[in-house]
Amino acid sequence: MSAEGRAPLVEARGVVKTYGGGLFRRQGVTRALDDVDLDIGVGEVVALIGESGSGKTTLGKVLLRLTSVDSGRVTFEGQDVFAAGAAALRQMRRRFQMVFQNQAANLHPKMTVREMMDESIRLHRPELDDAGRTALTSTLLERVGLSARADQRPASLSGGEKRRVGLARILATKPRLIVADEPTSGLDAAIKQQTITLLKHLKDADLAYLLISHDLGLVRKISERVVVMLKGRIIEDVPVERLGVSGTHHPYTLRLMQAAELLEDHAPSTEGEVTRAGAAAERVEVTSAGCVYAGDCALARRLGILSKCASERPQFVDVGERHRVACFGLTEPGRESNV
Template sequence: MKNAESHLIEARNLVKVFGKPPGPLNRAPQVHAVSNVSLAVRTGETFAIVGESGCGKSTLGRLLLRLLEPTSGEVFFEGRNISDIPQGALRTLRRDMQIVFQDPFASLNPRMTVGQIVAEPIRLHRVARGREVRDRVDDLLRTVGLRPDFADRYPHEFSGGQRQRIGIARALASGPKLVIGDEPVSALDVSIQAQVVNLLEELKEKLGLTLVIVAHDLAVVRHMSDRVAVMYLGETVEIADVDALYETPLHPYTQALLEAVPAVTPSTRRKRELLTSDVPSPTAPPSGCRFHTRCPHARPACSQSSPALETVQDGRQVACHFWRDIAAAGASPLASQLTQSPALTARLDLFRERQAARLGHAR
């Protein structure tokens, strides 16, 4: 792993528990959303966080931005501990840290025009004043593939893909260094997903952004990510470069995720061993390794002690007592082929060409 100075944002032992401890006046259980998560995102990379629904990945993204306050642990941005800085300083820091939300309609104020929505962070952070604000709004709309005259319309007048572009324009308005995408394409049609993925990649290169993508679509993650963190029930179980993770997954949960990817063609279909039991409740996570209740390789020791996130090679990390013994199983020979998703790749290439043509015409 690189030196700490090359990390734009870093989490150390983050914990988030929702609810108060049970007592005579409180019978509601606590929800253990994030448990002792540590990771570091390098400047200029695209870092993906993946896992099943309810694994805590969206909560982790909000903890990184301090949209949620951690129960314990620390977050460092450019080497500065932002876990306990005052609200005034945090508001200033917001200029460098932005988020694109999952629902492109619920995240936009229906009573504000697109121009007002995009201009709000510009005025709040004093990026521009007067006529310069509208000029910057127009430039941002062009950047995300929308016409400047859309600024006078309201969110309900647009499609889901267009609304997500508006959300991206708003996130870029303050000139951030870090953008977190919380399932930024999951609510969109597949063809629109390709457009938005292309757009995010182009903006990253053009503006020098660092991206953290929270997602469950493994094809999208492989296409656009540099490194991937796999979460299960509030914990990180594996962190690796994207190619290494997809070609030789070490943790049995990562292997199970890749096994669940649908076959692209009938000739690649085969009988696969998928996870069948339900995810344990985050209100009462299992003792020891949290995956042991569903793991096909579980042993008695797995239920007795929780495995630490161990660095194995070239910065790769895995949390499993017996990963060396089961590494030979790896991903199926089909996993790498399936997650390439040729159909999605073809759509991405097509829309990349069209987007480049539109941006060239706009200039």
């Protein structure tokens, strides 16, 4: 669950969020988040990985109350996020912030960088006077390396610079949690590296990150814990040192890791395709109560537990220190021989 030895910062319990299924709509309800539990400790860096549509961004937004939930509970510093009144929520928003994937979203096209900084500081640090705001603006812009761009408007900034303006605005609030949605997407390699360095540089003992990313390189470089999501559920929660083909256990995580190694090494490997081929061989009715990966899972077929996987939800099993996996295959006797 939460990282040992750390005080909890965010605790999400049993979060369910569904889309669609309106009054006259015949199509089924999409469970964007299906009974999700997640803890983030004070100062912890957690990465959330998984394919598009797995619910990563939705979960990030739920933690910051940027979208509604059907059921479940989220607390931040012990306070219930969804029960907070307007004033309490405003106070909370100062302490949790989000970097959006669309870098233009955080910026006003008409304002210069300096004006935007001034606006953020006015909002979040009302105790400062004009001189204090000017000084803080310079300090923050220096921290993100944008001092020279203070009088530019967003249109003349590059993608990486836009992200850094967003970060500088966020830092004005002295946040304790930053949710960063794909912070390196759309950036070229050099700028990506700069952004990673900056994120590390801005981090202090009190500041936690939740990084939502496809980019395993980024994840390995700065996170401490990796949470893998698939179709609205968390299926594995693993310390970053163990991230890889040999350290992870869920068949879906393994497939992700294999695919990543394939990309990184350009080495020919047929294992991924074998897994796919095996999955296609047998068709089974997967109910929403079952494991979300059952339909594609080769392990379940090899172990002959597919009917169980398709109809029952696997609970988390602790497989090591701070490492939990939701898979029936782990407790089956035939498992080890197949890894």
